[in-house]
Amino acid sequence: MSRIADFPIDPLFTNRWSPRSFTGEAVPDAVLHTAFEAARWAPSAMNAQPWRFLVARPGEELWETYVGLLVPRNQLWAAKASALIIILSARDLDYRGERAPNPSHSFDAGAAWANFAHQALLLGWHTHGIGGFDKGAARERLNIPEDFAVEAIIALGRRGDLEGLDPQFHGAETPNGRRPLSESVFAGTLDNPAFPQERDAA
Template identity: 75%
Template sequence: MSRAADHPVEALFVDRWSPRSFTGEPVPEAVLKSAFEAARWAPSALNAQPWRFLVTRPGDAWWETYLGFLMPRNRLWAAQASALVLILSSRFAERRGEIVENTSHSFDAGAAWANFAHQALLLGWHTHGIGGFDKNAARVRLAIPDDFAIEAIIALGRKGDLDRLDPEFHGAEVPNGRRPLADTVFAGSLNEPAFSNGKDAA
């Protein structure tokens, strides 16, 4: 599927998509550090920076454990990734000397994940977010305190060819599209689109 933005944006935002086929080649530590550095600079309420990242790579002590958290269908393709990253977010933050509930912890962690994904792409690596995994098992096995929400697991790797991917996923291994702004952005309430349906002139 060909992707094209309706309005001017950097190519980075259109080029980022979520493949399942990965080469499995080792990811350099410098790439991970750069992607996590980008995540570090995401905006957050109270500058609480609620995100935490737990990372594992093939061959290390945690790799098989993380694969075991995944639903079987996700494990089929994610086992070929170069890293798996578990995203947590702290439910609490400090405000004027008090510990308070941070109601935007998941929202802010999402901003950090987007930074991570885009920086990885700039370096030639793709990412795929995974929601299909056993969060309870992850919490118990990794001794994650209840103060942290478990958000998602991210697979990172170099995009591979279809022959590296289980045939079950071949039909979906293409970039998908997006609905138009007219169906997404509204003027004051959900009753009236904020913009017309027209695309910007070339």
């Protein structure tokens, strides 16, 4: 599938994709520092910065615990990542000195992850978001309190060759496409595509 943008954008956005073949090489602290620093500067409601990141790298005490949270199909490839990062978000924030629910805790954690992914790519590292894991087990095994939502796991790694990847994933090891903007952007209400001419052209 093509990764040609329909409208002009920085190539960063089409260059980011989610491979499954990773080399498993060690990720330098400097890469993590810079990627997390980019995540840190994401926008968030009331600047609450609800994101939290739990990190494990191969060989570290909790690495096998992290891998064990993944559904078996995801373990097949993500066990060769250089880091697994669990993204949490704080459900509450401080509002005028009081603790109050933060309705956008997940939304804002998503913005932070996007920053992380793009910054990692700029450093030559790929990310792959993972929703296929046992959130309850993560909470239990890692003592995550209920006031944090368990959002996703991110696999971070350098792209490896196909030989190291389970054959069932070979066919999907290529950047995918996107539906046209006409199906995502609407003028005022959902029944009124903002760019119908683009859909007609597709």
